[in-house]
Amino acid sequence: MGKTILVVDDEADTLQWLSLLLRQEGYQPITASSGPEAIATVGRLRPDLILLDLAMPEMDGFDSCRALLARMSPHPAPIIVFTALDNFRVSAQCLSELFGIQAFLFKPLPPSALLACIQGVLEQGAA
Numbered sequence: 236m237g238k239t240i241l242v243v244d245d246e247a248d249t250l251q252w253l254s255l256l257l258r259q260e261g262y263q264p265i266t267a268s269s270g271p272e273a274i275a276t277v278g279r280l281r282p283d284l285i286l287l288d289l290a291m292p293e294m295d296g297f298d299s300c301r302a303l304l305a306r307m308s309p310h311p312a313p314i315i316v317f318t319a320l321d322n323f324r325v326s327a328q329c330l331s332e333l334f335g336i337q338a339f340l341f342k343p344l345p346p347s348a349l350l351a352c353i354q355g356v357l358e359q360g361a362a
Contacts, residue, residue, distance in 0.1 A: 237261040238283035238357055241312075243273040243299065245291040249342075253286065256346055262353075270299030274306055282312050284357060289318035300336065313337040313356045317344060 240262050242253045250266045257264040265282065267273035271294055273285070285303060289296030296316060304311045319342040337356045340349065 237263050239263045239265060239280070240353070241265050241267060241273060241276060241282040241285045243267045243270065243285065243291075243296075244288040245269060246288075249288070253344075256350070257353075260350055270294030270296070270302065273299060274302050277303055277306050277312070281307065283360075284353060285312050285314045286353075287314055287316050289316055290320055313360050315340065315352060315356060317342055319343075 237260075240257055242250055242257070242264055243266075244250050244253070245268055247268070250268065254264040254266060265276065265280075267276050269291060273287070276282075277285075287296050287300055287303070291299065294302075296318070300314060300316065303314065314336045315338040316336050317340040337359070338352050340352060
């Protein structure tokens with residue numbers, strides 16, 4: 236059985252696409268369409284990795300990431316953050332505020348780059 240990956244995004248199409256891609260690669264995707272839903276999910280089970288969108292209503296990715304890291308403390312799952320907000324300010328804010336993330340990607344997510352990033356982060360955690 237493959238590693239469990241929690242995908243958090245408010246866009247249903249993105250959740251569906253990422254779930255299909257991850258399943259095809261042997262991973263076990265679970266989805267959440269909001270930060271609060273993701274936080275509740277990690278309260279019930281511990282994913283091996285989290286893919287987290289930054290731009291979400293209700294609770295943005297910054298607040299969601301902080302809450303997820305706190306909820307999973309002291310051994311949080313690695314987090315890969317992604318966003319369509321392609322600008323320097325967002326990148327700088329993410330890198331300065333979210334110390335628990337392992338990677339930062341921009342949408343659209345090229346499948347090969349995303350999968351390579353996931354594999355690298357998971358291998359790094361296993362080392």
